[in-house]
Amino acid sequence: xxxxxxxxxxxxxxxxxxxxxxxxxxxxxxxxxxxxxxxxxxxxxxxxxxxxxxxxxxxxxxxxxxxxxxxxxxxxxxxxxxxxxxxxxxxxxxxxxxxxxxxxxxxxxxxxxxxxxxxxxxxxxxxxxxxxxxxxxxxxxxxxxxxxxxxxxxxxxxxxxxxxxxxxxxxxxxxxxxxxxxxxxxxxxxxxxxxxxxxxxxxxxxxxxxxxxxxxxxxxxxxxxxxxxxxxxxxxxxxxxxxxxxxxxxxxxxxxxxxxxxxxxxxxxxxxxxxxxxxxxxx
Amino acid sequence: xxxxxxxxxxxxxxxxxxxxxxxxxxxxxxxxxxxxxxxxxxxxxxxxxxxxxxxxxxxxxxxxxxxxxxxxxxxxxxxxxxxxxxxxxxxxxxxxxxxxxxxxxxxxxxxxxxxxxxxxxxxxxxxxxxxxxxxxxxxxxxxxxxxxxxxxxxxxxxxxxxxxxxxxxxxxxxxxxxxxxxxxxxxxxxxxxxxxxxxxxxxxxxxxxxxxxxxxxxxxxxxxxxxxxxxxxxxxxxxxxxxxxxxxxxxxxxxxxxxxxxxxxxxxxxxxxxx
Numbered sequence: 126x127x128x129x130x131x132x133x134x135x136x137x138x139x140x141x142x143x144x145x146x147x148x149x150x151x152x153x154x155x156x157x158x159x160x161x162x163x164x165x166x167x168x169x170x171x172x173x174x175x176x177x178x179x180x181x182x183x184x185x186x187x188x189x190x191x192x193x194x195x196x197x198x199x200x201x202x203x204x205x206x207x208x209x210x211x212x213x214x215x216x217x218x219x220x221x222x223x224x225x226x227x228x229x230x231x232x233x234x235x236x237x238x239x240x241x242x243x244x245x246x247x248x249x250x251x252x253x254x255x256x257x258x259x260x261x262x263x264x265x266x267x268x269x270x271x272x273x274x275x276x277x278x279x280x281x282x283x284x285x286x287x288x289x290x291x292x293x294x295x296x297x298x299x300x301x302x303x304x305x306x307x308x309x310x311x312x313x314x315x316x317x318x319x320x321x322x323x324x325x326x327x328x329x330x331x332x333x334x335x336x337x338x339x340x341x342x343x344x345x346x347x348x349x350x351x352x353x354x355x356x357x358x359x360x361x362x363x364x365x366x367x368x369x370x371x372x373x374x375x376x377x378x379x380x381x382x383x384x385x386x387x388x389x390x391x392x393x394x395x396x397x398x399x400x401x402x403x404x405x406x407x408x
Numbered sequence: 409x410x411x412x413x414x415x416x417x418x419x420x421x422x423x424x425x426x427x428x429x430x431x432x433x434x435x436x437x438x439x440x441x442x443x444x445x446x447x448x449x450x451x452x453x454x455x456x457x458x459x460x461x462x463x464x465x466x467x468x469x470x471x472x473x474x475x476x477x478x479x480x481x482x483x484x485x486x487x488x489x490x491x492x493x494x495x496x497x498x499x500x501x502x503x504x505x506x507x508x509x510x511x512x513x514x515x516x517x518x519x520x521x522x523x524x525x526x527x528x529x530x531x532x533x534x535x536x537x538x539x540x541x542x543x544x545x546x547x548x549x550x551x552x553x554x555x556x557x558x559x560x561x562x563x564x565x566x567x568x569x570x571x572x573x574x575x576x577x578x579x580x581x582x583x584x585x586x587x588x589x590x591x592x593x594x595x596x597x598x599x600x601x602x603x604x605x606x607x608x609x610x611x612x613x614x615x616x617x618x619x620x621x622x623x624x625x626x627x628x629x630x631x632x633x634x635x636x637x638x639x640x641x642x643x644x645x646x647x648x649x650x651x652x653x654x655x656x657x658x659x660x661x662x663x664x665x666x667x668x669x670x671x672x673x674x675x676x677x678x679x680x681x682x683x
Contacts, residue, residue, distance in 0.1 A: 178676045
């Protein structure tokens with residue numbers, strides 16, 4: 126089975142949801158024309174990233190009656206979509222979120238677990254952290270979504286793997302930093318290194334969509350990637366410019382790789398549980 | 409071992425900085441920039457980056473000499489103007505600042521220097537309105553950290569592409585962008601009085617201090633660790649004292665909080681809000 130993936134490496138307007146929605150619909154049309162099965166947008170693709178006091182005013186609910194999501198849900202009849210947005214729960218807590226839309230329905234929402242609140246980041250001041258990590262079933266098999274800092278920690282991808290995800294779909298709004306004499310920024314090198322490592326260690330597909338553009342002095346570097354279950358790079362987007370990155374996943378590669386390299390079969394989950402219990406019980 | 413060459417990928421740096429200038433100017437509906445060209449390296453590099461971002465015809469270079477400014481400064485600025493093919497103006501500030509100088513015959517060089525720097529700010533902001541272009545800053549990371557600037561003078565700008573580059577990195581990027589050699593090779597100077605040089609005033613070279621700043625700021629070394637890495641204790645003390653003492657130059661003036669929601673504390677929006 127082949128999955129035609131597209132990663133929308135877009136710029137956004139900070140706090141202008143209507144304008145960002147129009148760009149989403151434009152990219153969706155382009156992707157549909159290329160017979161894309163699944164289109165992934167970056168973190169907070171409907172709102173922009175450094176929202177600060179704009180958070181409450183840009184929040185939306187991924188439902189039919191929402192003025193933004195009704196268009197996206199309708200578009201998801203043609204192809205599956207992952208979009209980044211600010212989710213507001215019934216008790217008015219705000220989350221950095223990714224929604225997976227398919228066939229006019231919401232299949233899954235992931236709330237960002239790890240909110241970086243250090244260095245140039247201040248997410249914990251403005252958002253509530255998510256509280257669950259779970260894979261979910263799609264027409265392409267079981268997948269998992271994570272958002273940026275979530276995959277700077279090793280445990281969320283690991284948990285998705287154990288929960289059955291064979292396709293990991295990551296999205297980021299990653300500010301570029303660490304210019305030295307190397308070919309790429311330190312932040313880009315780090316992210317590419319770990320996403321490739323997850324694909325290799327979990328013998329899974331790992332896709333990453335990162336935004337581009339500037340917000341004040343922050344610069345987002347793009348460079349969307351897809352790695353296959355062998356950890357090989359299938360596609361990499363350009364740096365620092367808007368692009369639609371098309372890539373095909375040959376899902377049969379999962380079987381071939383895991384027949385050769387049965388890391389999933391041999392994973393000792395009860396041992397992990399036993400040792401975690403021991404470590405955590407030390408208090 | 410920390411790499412103290414501070415060497416950068418100039419192609420990538422150029423791409424990020426020109427993208428920054430273009431993004432931050434066009435997103436507010438503008439297309440043009442103005443730059444006060446001193447004849448020195450920082451303004452030359454800012455100007456060259458702005459040209460690559462916006463096109464030469466969209467960048468106005470303004471020379472703002474005082475009667476005692478060195479002829480080299482004017483000539484070097486002209487070299488760059490000719491090389492980049494940008495529109496330019498020369499507006500002498502002598503007649504603007506002299507009346508103020510005459511009010512106090514005892515006026516120090518420092519005061520006169522600050523007045524000239526602020527007069528240049530007034531003129532470049534006026535030209536900003538005439539040319540319909542935003543003022544591009546020219547302060548580099550070294551001078552911002554050392555507080556080596558005139559508040560509301562040369563430090564004033566709409567956007568600053570150089571503020572995260574140390575002086576030695578400014579030189580490296582300038583070489584890569586073919587800034588004329590006389591501008592790169594001469595001793596850096598604010599040229600506020602004859603014979604003034606940055607390194608003479610500061611008491612150390614940019615090359616030395618950039619390495620130390622890189623350890624203290626970028627690599628988060630403690631002053632003691634910097635000494636252990638081979639820097640002189642007095643030098644480390646002098647530089648750390650300067651960094652702390654001039655924090656005020658790096659900030660908006662603090663607002664006294666009395667309401668529930670106060671600008672700067674809990675009224676938080678990026679400048680790029682809505683764009």
